[in-house]
Amino acid sequence: MESLPKLVVKRLQSPIADSHPDADLLTAFAEQSLAGAERDHVVVHLARCGDCREVVSLALPAQIESQPVPHTIENWFRWPLLRGSAWHWTAVAAGLVLIASIGVMQLRRQQGSEVASNAPQAQPPIAAPTPSVERSSPDAAPQTRMQKDALATPHVGASIGENKRVRSAAAQNPTPAPAPQTIESPETLAQSQIQDQLIQNKVAEQSPAYANRVDKAKPALPQGSPAMAPAPSLRTDPSLLKGPPAPRWTISAGGGLQRSFDGGKTWLDVNVVADDSALDRREKTQMTTPEAQADATAEARPAAQAEGKKQADFKTKQSVLVVPAIFRALSVSSNAAEVWAGGSSGALYHTVDAGNSWARVLPSAVGLVLTGDILIIQFSDPRNGTITTSTSEIWTTPDDGQTWQKQQ
């Protein structure tokens, strides 16, 4: 390309005196909606205003080809050792061999488990595994079947604990149903455990429609954990792939809080306003299936054990707070299983178990109480957070919401 003398480049940046065109005109220019004198006026300004050129350039719509590749893939092939083409293809070939061998092993194991499940049940059933089985009404059978469908989604995945529960359900239920196939990978264990908890929590309101929605919520690898859930992260946080999957969060048009376990393909409503009876029922269920819980927790969520004390404290806090009947979400901030959700009239809720149980938190300090709608929640780390309200109040916490300070 022809070069320009530096003096010419310098003279090109002579400033312009008139005011910037408004955002509407710049948008219309970028979208080719301006004509005649109006367009000329904007072009004259753009010819001399670097800031507006920058704005127009930044505001251009994204192109399909410029969409970023997930970092996991990108980084993997960027390892120095894999940069050479020979190494690159060797790595691909090794990966294929590994996948094929795992597939063969899983197939063998599957065949083994099918044989075992077709044989007479050798293991004693575990008592009262899920509330749906506790029911003796005729609709228990379809519910159980739907629950199995939900559990046996693409990873064909039921955890060991779930497998036991479903087997026991089959034992108690007169309707014959094939036992689900089992593939035991850490991801499927963790996914299906959370999904199982979701089913347990929602079982009181379980209906065919709900079961269908659960059925659609096929587990998949999480694609990220944005702190403000509505911002769908275009990047993949590699740390999330190692631990339990964190659901994604968003707010529906009606102000309902929703979460997704499949990277945003399907969303389920989450009721943050805790129902005491539901809580009791959940705790009862957890107590009646200690073995299943122990299995699932030990294999899938070792990190959750470390947070045991935190969850215990959380439940205590939950029991003493009075909660309103309606919650309309306006903001949400999530970090793995810990989520803060803010709404109208100062409603602030907190969960440390990916939204299965919630506690209302009322930020207050020396006689001051948070007022207004909670519009922004930001946590720079699990302990330090900031809340901004519609009344321009800013509240901060240095200790994960235990204490709050109102900023002046």
Add this chain to the structure above:
Amino acid sequence: MRSTKPISASVHLAVSDLLADLHAKGGCEKIGLTHESFAVILCEVATKYLPAGTTRADARTFLLTLRIDELALAQACAAGDNSAWELFLTRYREKLYQSALRVAREDSAARDLADSLYAELYGTTTRNGERISKLASFTGRGSLEGWLRTVLAQEFVNRYRRTKREVSLDEEGEEGAQFAAPQPEPLPSADSRLESATDAALAALDPEDRMVLAAYYLDGRTLAEVARMLRVHESTISRKVDKLAKSLRKRILAGMMQHGMSRRQAEEALEMDVRDLQVDIRRSLAQDSPARAFSDKEVRVRTREGSG
């Protein structure tokens, strides 16, 4: 958006001609905009952009080019209608965050940018107990999605300017305190004939051509980026930039020769400039455009009732 100009009779007539159709097209009924309130909005938009003495036919044509449904939605949100706000969130909330990520190119900065705009759209600023929503300034000249991207980009550029100024001041302070900054060598004064020839050549440029040159040579944009700004093919811009640079050089040389320089002298002056002219880039960038921030002072003040 509120215009200070008086609303002309032709605008009034054009609005009354089209009001029923536009009200229906904008789905105003569902989002709480009455015929009267929508008529006021249309009159204000038309008055803001149409020159004095516009005919009724021109005003009608103008109104028909507006993004009516998006204008109605934005104004209903600004007026505090809950169903409009819910519709807005459904359509644009996710796009807002995606656009912020594209503008800021970094996750936390993008979240920060989107959150601050979201708060402005919702209307956190209060004046006499009334909320001011930035959506009130949307006039439907372009798409609402494009407008959201533009205001995000404006806010990003504003922040960048602030940061740059602060850093620049800090650096100056440090330099002043710690080092006895050597006096900068005086810039070789470009021949006045070169300067005047350059200015004349640039002044003769078509504004769009000047914009293309500035975007490519001054802003450092790629040919593809400049092409996307003007919605033309990259090869078109490539040819155009090359042609413009060559013709500009020719015009400058011709200008210097008209002022009595020989061709060789003129070429040497240009070459010398390319090789040796020291341009203090930092100072140049700091002065590259007026230090005004993008702002939206003409926002309509609306009360949001029953905010939820």
